[in-house]
């Protein structure tokens with residue numbers, strides 16, 4: 001199938017893009033890499049009257065370290081991170097996540113901002129950036145606001161963006177020298193979306209942990225008080241104290257009623273904890 005007719009704008013700078021988005025009706029869609037939007041247009045699952053192409057916005061292609069955080073423009077592609085064209089503040093964690101997304105043709109065009117805005121629960125950045133404690137700057141012609149990743153994805157294919165807003169930048173805190181990272185996803189075959197994701201950021205020295213259970217057909221489960229998964233205490237020997245029953249109970253409480261699905265999620269999370277501890 002082919003998309004329904006639409007008008008097309010390709011602004012040359014962010015200010016012009018925000019002006020177009022601010023004046024447009026509800027029936028407007030931003031396009032970045034087009035890896036999710038184009039198939040939806042072709043299948044006529046979305047039929048916007050206008051498409052605003054943000055691929056010419058140099059402001060959204062910057063990637064710089066500012067102090068203790070990486071500030072990524074929304075149009076940075078998965079391949080930019082995979083190929084090391086962005087500063088590494090996560091000791092290789094983001095590089096590994098990027099390299100595991102789909103296959104190279106998708107990674108060449110797909111953007112981090114597009115992936116987060118699309119808010120597919122099975123998308124890698126949705127879980128990984130929540131575990132890394134990232135925040136997003138959302139900008140409109142009226143101003144900007146910052147939203148934590150934990151609050152940005154509110155449901156399957158639903159995010160906190162308001163009409164006229166764009167994801168401008170993603171702010172990723174630098175990973176501490178004593179932090180451990182584990183990221184495991186389960187896919188039927190390479191290049192497919194995951195059906196379970198476990199992301200783990202543990203700092204045994206600080207006694208802190210963030211754990212994300214993703215690809216659950218809803219917003220990912222972000223556990224910031226993750227000590228309860230380790231008998232109440234995060235310390236050097238945390239791997240041996242990981243309690244899968246607590247993870248199972250969290251999934252059940254989140255509405256994952258199928259025991260087989262919970263088992264897959266718990267197994268994937270257990271592997272992510274082991275990877276972090278290795």
Ligand SMILES: Cc1cc2nc3c(=O)[nH]c(=O)nc-3n(C[C@H](O)[C@H](O)[C@H](O)COP(=O)(O)OP(=O)(O)OC[C@H]3O[C@@H](n4cnc5c(N)ncnc54)[C@H](O)[C@@H]3O)c2cc1C
Pocket residue numbers: 029030031032033034035036037038054074075100101102103106109110111112113114115117118122123124125161165166167168191192193194
């Ligand atoms: C075959 C295939 C396999 C894939 N496998 C995986 C996978 O394993 N893991 C994974 O994570 N992803 C996967 N993807 C998705 C891919 O990562 C896309 O990059 C991503 O979903 C969308 O990014 P995009 O830049 O192409 O966005 P687009 O398709 O251009 O846009 C997606 C949505 O986001 C909105 N949008 C885009 N940019 C912005 C912005 N800056 N501000 C506000 N709204 C914006 C658009 O309006 C649209 O609603 C796969 C895609 C394909 C085609």
